[in-house]
Amino acid sequence: MAANLTAGAIAKMLSGEVTEEKHMTPILQVTEIKLIQQTRLNQELTSVERYKVALSDGIQSQEGMLSAASNFLVKQGSIQIGSILRLTRFNCSPVRNRRIVIVNEQEIIAEKCNIIGNPIPMLTTPNAPQAQAFGTTSTGFHQQQATRSGVLPNSPQSHAVQRQQAFDGTGTGQATRSEVNGLADSHQPQVVQRQQAFGFGTGTGFHQQQPQFAQRQPFGSGTSPPSARPYVSSNAVGYGSSRQEQTYYSRPPPPSMYVNRSPVDRNQATPMISPIAALNPYQSRWTIKVRVTSKGELKHYHKTSGDGKLFSFDLLDADGGEIRVTCFNEVVDRFFDVIVVGNVYLISKGSLKPAKKEYNHLPNDYEIQLESGSTVQQCYEDDAAIPMNRFRFRYIGDIENMESSSIVDLIGIVLSVSPTGLIMRRNGTEAQKKAFQLMDMSGRSVEVTMWGNFCNAEGQRLQSLCDSGAFPVLAVKAGKISEFNGKQVSTIGSSQLYVEPDFPEAREVREWYEREGRNAPCISISRVSSGAGRQEIRKVITQIKDENLGTSEKPDWITVSATISFMKVDNFCYTACPLMNGDRQCSKKVTNNGDGTWRCERCDRCVEECDYRYILQLQLQDHTGVTWATAFQEAGVEIMGMLAKDLYYLKYEDGDEEKFEDIIRKAAFTKYIFKLKVKEETYGDESRVKATVVKAEKLDYSSDTRSLLEAMHKLRTEDANSLTIHPESSNYRSGAFNSSVDVPPRREVGLPAANQFSNDSRPLGGVILCGACGSNGHVFANCPSFMSEPQGQHYVSTQGRNAGRGMPRQHVGSY
Amino acid sequence: MDTSSPAAFVNGALLRRYIGQKVRAVVQVIRSDIGSVTGKSTDDQQIVVKGSPPPSLTTFLEVIGIAESDNTIRADVWTNFGDNFDAGNYNELCKLANGEFRHMFI
Numbered sequence: 001m002a003a004n005l006t007a008g009a010i011a012k013m014l015s016g017e018v019t020e021e022k023h024m025t026p027i028l029q030v031t032e033i034k035l036i037q038q039t040r041l042n043q044e045l046t047s048v049e050r051y052k053v054a055l056s057d058g059i060q061s062q063e064g065m066l067s068a069a070s071n072f073l074v075k076q077g078s079i080q081i082g083s084i085l086r087l088t089r090f091n092c093s094p095v096r097n098r099r100i101v102i103v104n105e106q107e108i109i110a111e112k113c114n115i116i117g118n119p120i121p122m123l124t125t126p127n128a129p130q131a132q133a134f135g136t137t138s139t140g141f142h143q144q145q146a147t148r149s150g151v152l153p154n155s156p157q158s159h160a161v162q163r164q165q166a167f168d169g170t171g172t173g174q175a176t177r178s179e180v181n182g183l184a185d186s187h188q189p190q191v192v193q194r195q196q197a198f199g200f201g202t203g204t205g206f207h208q209q210q211p212q213f214a215q216r217q218p219f220g221s222g223t224s225p226p227s228a229r230p231y232v233s234s235n236a237v238g239y240g241s242s243r244q245e246q247t248y249y250s251r252p253p254p255p256s257m258y259v260n261r262s263p264v265d266r267n268q269a270t271p272m273i274s275p276i277a278a279l280n281p282y283q284s285r286w287t288i289k290v291r292v293t294s295k296g297e298l299k300h301y302h303k304t305s306g307d308g309k310l311f312s313f314d315l316l317d318a319d320g321g322e323i324r325v326t327c328f329n330e331v332v333d334r335f336f337d338v339i340v341v342g343n344v345y346l347i348s349k350g351s352l353k354p355a356k357k358e359y360n361h362l363p364n365d366y367e368i369q370l371e372s373g374s375t376v377q378q379c380y381e382d383d384a385a386i387p388m389n390r391f392r393f394r395y396i397g398d399i400e401n402m403e404s405s406s407i408v409d410l411i412g413i414v415l416s417v418s419p420t421g422l423i424m425r426r427n428g429t430e431a432q433k434k435a436f437q438l439m440d441m442s443g444r445s446v447e448v449t450m451w452g453n454f455c456n457a458e459g460q461r462l463q464s465l466c467d468s469g470a471f472p473v474l475a476v477k478a479g480k481i482s483e484f485n486g487k488q489v490s491t492i493g494s495s496q497l498y499v500e501p502d503f504p505e506a507r508e509v510r511e512w513y514e515r516e517g518r519n520a521p522c523i524s525i526s527r528v529s530s531g532a533g534r535q536e537i538r539k540v541i542t543q544i545k546d547e548n549l550g551t552s553e554k555p556d557w558i559t560v561s562a563t564i565s566f567m568k569v570d571n572f573c574y575t576a577c578p579l580m581n582g583d584r585q586c587s588k589k590v591t592n593n594g595d596g597t598w599r600c601e602r603c604d605r606c607v608e609e610c611d612y613r614y615i616l617q618l619q620l621q622d623h624t625g626v627t628w629a630t631a632f633q634e635a636g637v638e639i640m641g642m643l644a645k646d647l648y649y650l651k652y653e654d655g656d657e658e659k660f661e662d663i664i665r666k667a668a669f670t671k672y673i674f675k676l677k678v679k680e681e682t683y684g685d686e687s688r689v690k691a692t693v694v695k696a697e698k699l700d701y702s703s704d705t706r707s708l709l710e711a712m713h714k715l716r717t718e719d720a721n722s723l724t725i726h727p728e729s730s731n732y733r734s735g736a737f738n739s740s741v742d743v744p745p746r747r748e749v750g751l752p753a754a755n756q757f758s759n760d761s762r763p764l765g766g767v768i769l770c771g772a773c774g775s776n777g778h779v780f781a782n783c784p785s786f787m788s789e790p791q792g793q794h795y796v797s798t799q800g801r802n803a804g805r806g807m808p809r810q811h812v813g814s815y
Numbered sequence: 816m817d818t819s820s821p822a823a824f825v826n827g828a829l830l831r832r833y834i835g836q837k838v839r840a841v842v843q844v845i846r847s848d849i850g851s852v853t854g855k856s857t858d859d860q861q862i863v864v865k866g867s868p869p870p871s872l873t874t875f876l877e878v879i880g881i882a883e884s885d886n887t888i889r890a891d892v893w894t895n896f897g898d899n900f901d902a903g904n905y906n907e908l909c910k911l912a913n914g915e916f917r918h919m920f921i
Binding site for chain 1: 904
């Protein structure tokens with residue numbers, strides 16, 4: 001049904017090229033229809049119905065009037081919004097600097113059609129202007145204009161005079177105004193949406209020289225916001241011109257088109273803006289002009305008294321005061337879509353309640369609750385006096401002294417981001433979690449965790465920025481401090497993250513980082529090695545000892561990429577209880593009763609057939625060192641490639657020694673990614689750090705290489721010191737490497753080279769102080785003081801020393 | 816094959832630096848003819864490898880030989896690398912091996 005509108009017709013009509021049907025009979029679409037009551041004084045005082053329309057050619061629209069004879073067409077629906085008409089007899093003439101089309105006759109081409117193009121809408125007066133008797137001019141049209149403007153009670157100060165004269169006087173008086181810049185003038189300040197670059201000039205462009213109104217303001221709800229001051233400068237949000245007419249200091253504009261349709265402060269001649277700081281429950285008449293700094297999500301709650309929904313948003317005013325606003329139930333529906341973060345609004349008639357400190361972390365004792373009588377009006381003119389956001393940044397170094405659960409704003413550089421992990425919450429739901437290290441000018445870094453949506457949006461952005469080697473600046477508003485392996489910060493519902501923000505503090509941080517931060521030692525106030533979410537914290541084996549992993553109350557979970565260099569075959573499995581204890585298998589060691597049955601102490605039962613479960617003592621080795629670890633069933637199966645039971649039978653029942661050895665040999669010297677749980681345990685007087693293999697995965701060279709490349713890249717862009725270590729450390733490895741040049745596996749090629757540098761790579765965000773000489777930039781393994789002695793030997797000797805013991809104690813690289 | 820001099824890891828862009836010298840490269844096989852194989856280097860440039868390719872070729876192929884021009888290698892050793900190969904990583908290796916860490920390779 002898409003008829004072709006005569007594009008450009010409106011422009012021609014506006015410019016005067018086309019004034020009547022003998023020039024052209026354009027096809028236009030009706031985009032708006034309004035019923036106007038006109039009184040004509042020059043005839044009897046009768047009220048006549050006329051339809052005022054906006055006709056569009058798909059590009060622009062123009063006001064027009066249908067002939068009275070056509071009224072019935074509108075009434076019966078033949079002409080409706082969207083209808084396509086061909087103007088067969090019409091007149092287009094300027095009326096007080098505007099062009100109106102008087103349609104005397106039209107042909108209906110289509111009754112119903114979707115709006116074609118994107119014509120700028122024209123008529124938006126929310127209230128049909130009441131008929132008012134003004135002076136008349138010959139065409140009823142003028143009256144109509146007068147009518148409409150009559151509803152407009154206010155006017156800009158400077159033009160008030162003019163305007164009012166115009167209104168008070170006769171219709172002809174209207175001619176006096178608006179010649180100021182020769183811009184065609186509409187007196188429809190309420191016609192909020194009109195922003196045309198030509199012709200129909202918006203609002204009054206009195207002050208405006210040029211069309212700032214060239215900008216279109218999508219006017220969500222058609223209100224005419226009062227502007228705070230007479231619009232003088234060109235920081236136009238475009239509307240300024242039309243807003244002129246309704247300045248603050250005069251009567252409030254015609255009712256806003258917000259759902260509640262009540263003006264901000266109708267009764268006050270001059271709505272006074274109070275600062276947020278002055279709000280209190282004892283004063284009910286107040287208006288605040290504020291910017292929304294954050295908007296919460298829509299939340300539903302269930303109470304015994306009933307269910308409901310609520311949402312909150314935070315406000316900031318020009319004095320820096322902040323307050324939270326909450327809406328419940330029906331009020332939510334009214335305002336949820338209206339409130340947009342960053343916009344400025346005038347809010348009035350809410351009630352003041354004491355702030356709920358549990359949820360509300362703003363520094364205000366009160367919070368606003370909006371009711372059905374409250375009003376929220378958007379200010380289109382951006383108030384530069386109100387800052388976009390108000391931060392109270394603290395140094396990470398201060399966090400150590402702050403209490404848990406306190407709220408803080410931070411700004412710093414993101415050092416590293418870890419991949420998103422999924423955590424199972426106690427109530428069974430999963431939550432997305434992403435962590436990163438943030439460092440600031442205090443020289444400290446902290447682990448910041450983001451939950452939920454932050455992971456996807458800002459989290460991804462941060463990750464890609466970091467992956468590409470950049471160190472972005474991040475500002476955190478309302479982060480919560482928690483104590484978990486040192487101090488950590490996490491996001492809460494009302495937190496906000498700003499990546500690479502544009503405020504002065506951000507620039508300061510960036511400059512500091514460029515200057516010194518890059519190379520500054522970074523002390524983490526969080527225990528980096530915590531893998532509460534089982535994040536992949538890659539370590540090298542020497543770090544287990546260096547960093548005293550496992551010595552704190554909680555076990556440390558780390559990931560290492562290592563090879564099995566030795567496996568104890570004597571007791572590779574044990575007889576286990578096969579009974580189920582809830583979800584899991586009991587797996588406690590069962591004792592042989594001698595008659596072929598096995599007794600489990602925990603279950604207190606005897607079973608005929610026991611289960612065999614792996615308990616492998618493995619020696620794991622990587623380029624830095626060696627450690628013992630114990631692998632249980634799951635990891636054991638992965639490593640050995642067969643069930644413990646089968647292996648057991650193979651050895652003991654079948655007595656096939658050769659095959660057994662074969663299998664063992666195959667399993668050894670294979671490289672895996674091990675997830676280890678490291679914990680210090682006390683055996684009588686001695687305490688040893690034990691490592692348990694939680695998971696063993698075959699090494700995916702591709703992704704492993706990639707992460708090494710990343711580490712290298714990161715390293716290279718950092719501390720220049722570490723680079724000088726390389727030649728030395730390369731000595732003992734390069735020989736090994738070169739010999740493997742002609743030998744596959746090729747794919748490993750990337751790794752050995754890279755390995756040398758991962759030696760130096762900082763544990764993400766942690767300390768890189770050398771255990772031996774105490775200087776920073778390298779770890780113990782790479783310390784120049786040990787340069788000449790390949791680490792492997794060092795360990796071997798200690799191994800030898802303890803080998804005689806025969807007990808699988810863990811040697812975590814004792815020096 | 817002469818194993819006295821190590822072969823430099825090259826991709827398309829680096830090949831021209833080693834004209835006349837021994838190089839090694841991994842290419843993705845695009846076309847295979849008698850006497851030559853046309854491949855795509857790990858940085859998406861076309862490389863022609865002359866010589867006698869093995870009868871069956873997998874997707875990725877490593878060749879070691881002398882660089883004849885900035886897009887041709889006369890290969891002595893051909894090794895099938897299979898169908899799964901991370902070209903990106905290899906490319907990074909080439910860059911590093913010829914850049915910052917060349918002292919380790921050559």
